[in-house]
Amino acid sequence: MHLDPFELHRPASVDETVRLAHDLAGRFDYLAGGTDLLPNYKMHLNLRPHLIALEDVPELRGHAPDRIGAMCRLADLEADATFLGRYPVLADAVREVATPLVRASGTVGGNLLVETRCFFFNQSYFWRASLGFCLKADGTECHVVPQKEKCYATFSGDLAPALMALDAEVETAGPEGRRRRPIGELYDAKGDGIRRVTLAPGELVVAIHLPAEAARRRGRYKKLRVRPSYDFPELGVAVAGVWDGARVDALRLAVGGVDPHPRRFDDLTDALVGGTLGDDRVRALGEEVARRVRPVHNTFLQADYRRRMVAVYVRRALAEARAPGAG
Ligand SMILES: Cc1cc2nc3c(=O)[nH]c(=O)nc-3n(C[C@H](O)[C@H](O)[C@H](O)COP(=O)(O)OP(=O)(O)OC[C@H]3O[C@@H](n4cnc5c(N)ncnc54)[C@H](O)[C@@H]3O)c2cc1C
Numbered sequence: 001m002h003l004d005p006f007e008l009h010r011p012a013s014v015d016e017t018v019r020l021a022h023d024l025a026g027r028f029d030y031l032a033g034g035t036d037l038l039p040n041y042k043m044h045l046n047l048r049p050h051l052i053a054l055e056d057v058p059e060l061r062g063h064a065p066d067r068i069g070a071m072c073r074l075a076d077l078e079a080d081a082t083f084l085g086r087y088p089v090l091a092d093a094v095r096e097v098a099t100p101l102v103r104a105s106g107t108v109g110g111n112l113l114v115e116t117r118c119f120f121f122n123q124s125y126f127w128r129a130s131l132g133f134c135l136k137a138d139g140t141e142c143h144v145v146p147q148k149e150k151c152y153a154t155f156s157g158d159l160a161p162a163l164m165a166l167d168a169e170v171e172t173a174g175p176e177g178r179r180r181r182p183i184g185e186l187y188d189a190k191g192d193g194i195r196r197v198t199l200a201p202g203e204l205v206v207a208i209h210l211p212a213e214a215a216r217r218r219g220r221y222k223k224l225r226v227r228p229s230y231d232f233p234e235l236g237v238a239v240a241g242v243w244d245g246a247r248v249d250a251l252r253l254a255v256g257g258v259d260p261h262p263r264r265f266d267d268l269t270d271a272l273v274g275g276t277l278g279d280d281r282v283r284a285l286g287e288e289v290a291r292r293v294r295p296v297h298n299t300f301l302q303a304d305y306r307r308r309m310v311a312v313y314v315r316r317a318l319a320e321a322r323a324p325g326a327g
Pocket residue numbers: 029030031032033034035036037038039054070071074096097098099102105106107108109110111112113114115156157158159203204205206230231232233
């Protein structure tokens with residue numbers, strides 16, 4: 001597999017990046033660490049002739065206790081024990097992404113916008129050509145759910161559920177200026193595996209903001225994957241809450257790896273706040289989340305197995321998050 005030629009642009013500020021994106025509309029991708037984008041380019045998946053590298057934009061770099069720049073490397077977060085100690089659910093998720101080598105280049109912004117996955121899509125050009133291309137790249141039909149309208153590829157980033165459980169916000173910049181919104185709103189709940197985010201054309205992620213309340217939350221991220229040293233999530237469950245003994249004072253639960261976008265279940269968790277969280281309630285919560293998610297058979301593990309594991313992972317995540325001394 002080879003990388004086709006492209007023109008590389010290296011803006012030095014957010015404003016310059018947005019201007020360049022406007023000029024190259026529809027003909028470029030942003031390049032962060034390249035650990036997702038460039039392997040996809042090598043497989044000839046939705047190539048663009050221009051790449052806008054974000055490496056030289058100082059505002060996108062670094063992290064502070066309440067802010068993570070989009071170009072912050074996962075390895076830099078991993079090396080900061082004080083930062084991760086504030087956010088145990090995020091610590092779990094960061095450490096579970098890929099391998100140390102990928103985390104050395106992979107960024108937080110890239111992780112939030114990682115391409116959705118499907119075993120008919122993440123294949124070489126020749127593999128796809130032999131079967132017949134699909135709706136998400138070069139073709140007109142879906143092979144998972146045969147029809148021509150919608151893609152069921154799975155959202156497979158690890159950080160989004162953890163950041164959603166912390167009520168993080170995402171700051172973006174685009175032709176219409178800056179905006180800041182809950183991180184869950186970055187994903188299009190009405191979209192699909194192709195139209196998966198709510199970013200306007202040319203809009204880029206600048207930073208993630210963590211509210212003061214997030215540091216009070218004890219949480220866990222539990223990830224189901226085939227090879228623990230390496231693989232994308234087949235399911236990822238993030239919980240974060242504030243507990244007073246058995247009583248729940250705040251609770252968020254977000255799930256990735258089973259739908260085309262990560263999802264939170266506030267109606268279920270809000271109903272538990274103020275009460276005690278016994279085994280029956282935890283079991284009912286897990287079973288209801290499992291009932292609502294919609295995995296399809298487009299990754300290695302069977303959809304039914306992934307669904308059944310949702311309830312198990314909700315139970316495990318909550319048990320660990322609430323254990324004495326957790327986090
Ligand atoms: C072997 C292997 C295993 C992996 N396993 C996992 C895993 O277990 N879990 C997981 O979550 N990921 C996994 N990944 C995917 C990927 O490496 C990580 O998600 C990584 O964090 C992506 O970051 P990046 O900076 O390399 O993104 P890039 O590849 O540079 O970009 C990814 C996408 O985001 C867009 N983008 C990047 N930054 C911005 C921005 N600031 N604003 C707007 N758009 C932007 C790019 O245009 C591109 O579409 C794996 C990758 C490999 C190669």
